[in-house]
Amino acid sequence: MHVLVTGGAGYIGSHTVKELLRAGYKVTVLDNLFRGHRSAMQHLRGADFIQGDIVDRELVAELLKNRGIRAVMHFAALSLVGESVANPSPYYQNNVIKGLALLEAVREAGVPYFIFSSTAAVYGEPEQVPIEENHALRPTNPYGATKLAFEEALRWYDKAYGIKYICLRYFNAAGADPDGELGEDHRPETHLIPLVLKAALGIYPGVTVFGTDYPTPDGTCVRDYIHVTDLAAAHVLALQALEGGLPSAVYNLGNERGYSVREVIEVARRVTGRNIPVKEGDRRPGDPAVLVASSRRIRKELGWRPCYGDLETIIGTAWEWYRLHPEGYEN
Ligand SMILES: NC(=O)c1ccc[n+]([C@@H]2O[C@H](COP(=O)([O-])OP(=O)(O)OC[C@H]3O[C@@H](n4cnc5c(N)ncnc54)[C@H](O)[C@@H]3O)[C@@H](O)[C@H]2O)c1
Numbered sequence: 001m002h003v004l005v006t007g008g009a010g011y012i013g014s015h016t017v018k019e020l021l022r023a024g025y026k027v028t029v030l031d032n033l034f035r036g037h038r039s040a041m042q043h044l045r046g047a048d049f050i051q052g053d054i055v056d057r058e059l060v061a062e063l064l065k066n067r068g069i070r071a072v073m074h075f076a077a078l079s080l081v082g083e084s085v086a087n088p089s090p091y092y093q094n095n096v097i098k099g100l101a102l103l104e105a106v107r108e109a110g111v112p113y114f115i116f117s118s119t120a121a122v123y124g125e126p127e128q129v130p131i132e133e134n135h136a137l138r139p140t141n142p143y144g145a146t147k148l149a150f151e152e153a154l155r156w157y158d159k160a161y162g163i164k165y166i167c168l169r170y171f172n173a174a175g176a177d178p179d180g181e182l183g184e185d186h187r188p189e190t191h192l193i194p195l196v197l198k199a200a201l202g203i204y205p206g207v208t209v210f211g212t213d214y215p216t217p218d219g220t221c222v223r224d225y226i227h228v229t230d231l232a233a234a235h236v237l238a239l240q241a242l243e244g245g246l247p248s249a250v251y252n253l254g255n256e257r258g259y260s261v262r263e264v265i266e267v268a269r270r271v272t273g274r275n276i277p278v279k280e281g282d283r284r285p286g287d288p289a290v291l292v293a294s295s296r297r298i299r300k301e302l303g304w305r306p307c308y309g310d311l312e313t314i315i316g317t318a319w320e321w322y323r324l325h326p327e328g329y330e331n
């Protein structure tokens with residue numbers, strides 16, 4: 001089975017390519033390198049890398065046809081909550097318009113399986129936690145709205161054209177490949193755990209806590225952090241389930257445990273043994289107060305079990321990678 005992975009030179013995509021190769025799949029990566037890294041591909045030698053954009057219908061059609069691709073895993077997207085509030089236009093362009101061009105190419109080529117990187121941001125401010133998949137969908141930022149729009153398209157494309165899909169709604173991806181080959185290198189980096197660890201290394205002067213007046217026990221936002229390799233493993237399970245005839249589905253992916261921003265910083269201090277200077281700042285627009293998953297459905301239906309569930313391990317693997325690669329990937 002040959003799989004096309006869009007965004008496979010990015011953070012979660014690259015970790016998933018590694019798991020796909022390990023499971024014996026053939027992999028082609030399509031990435032425009034807007035935010036991905038060519039040097040991540042050096043650790044994914046079994047995969048073919050094509051530099052290109054998902055909106056390039058001719059290129060995508062040719063890849064799907066000539067390589068006999070049977071499944072697409074679609075990671076390519078813009079994915080920063082704050083950036084999407086300040087500037088929604090590229091989010092609609094990239095995540096919706098370009099995403100739909102990709103889906104059209106998939107439909108025309110008759111590719112039967114599609115796995116989509118969705119997000120907890122589709123829920124918005126939760127009415128109850130842990131959040132189950134049937135929770136109301138009311139995104140509080142354009143990023144979540146664009147991901148929800150694509151989920152909806154998948155639902156209708158399945159009904160009309162029979163494309164079987166799984167939407168995986170990740171909570172906060174974190175950590176790094178336990179082998180130390182792949183890691184998180186977003187430019188610009190805006191994610192909490194990398195910023196905290198770079199502050200521990202002295203690369204950044206410190207970290208700012210965005211909002212201390214949320215209705216949470218310590219006033220800071222609560223998130224559910226999930227190890228990137230556990231996410232990657234879920235993609236392989238999802239693909240195997242579709243191949244085995246599972247109907248289209250939507251699954252949350254989180255550890256079902258929330259940590260506040262202050263708790264994350266405390267765990268990072270323990271793991272690194274370093275001082276991490278902290279400042280308090282304003283809320284970041286678009287941020288819900290609490291996002292914690294129920295992952296009961298994917299545990300039950302696909303037998304998914306996290307291997308790196310506790311926050312010390314998650315932060316520990318990220319710390320190992322940053323210590324070895326303080327500047328991130330070479331390119
Ligand atoms: N990081 C998280 O915590 C998180 C949580 C929930 C969902 N997600 C989703 O997971 C996916 C991957 O996230 P990530 O953190 O690995 O991001 P990332 O930026 O590291 O990876 C995205 C990759 O897609 C590529 N890309 C973007 N637009 C493209 C286009 N038009 N054509 C070709 N390639 C393109 C980028 O160059 C990059 O390599 C995204 O869809 C994101 O919305 C991420």
Ligand SMILES: O=c1ccn([C@@H]2O[C@H](COP(=O)(O)OP(=O)(O)O[C@H]3O[C@H](CO)[C@@H](O)[C@H](O)[C@H]3O)[C@@H](O)[C@H]2O)c(=O)[nH]1
Nearest residue numbers: 079081119120121171172190191192208209210221261287
């Ligand atoms: O310098 C910082 C950076 C972040 N935060 C806070 O830390 C938490 C986590 O933030 P971040 O690491 O930026 O992740 P999120 O904004 O929660 O978003 C991530 O997790 C979402 C799912 O929950 C995904 O959809 C997004 O793609 C992914 O970027 C949030 O409460 C932020 O307000 C700070 O206080 N200071």
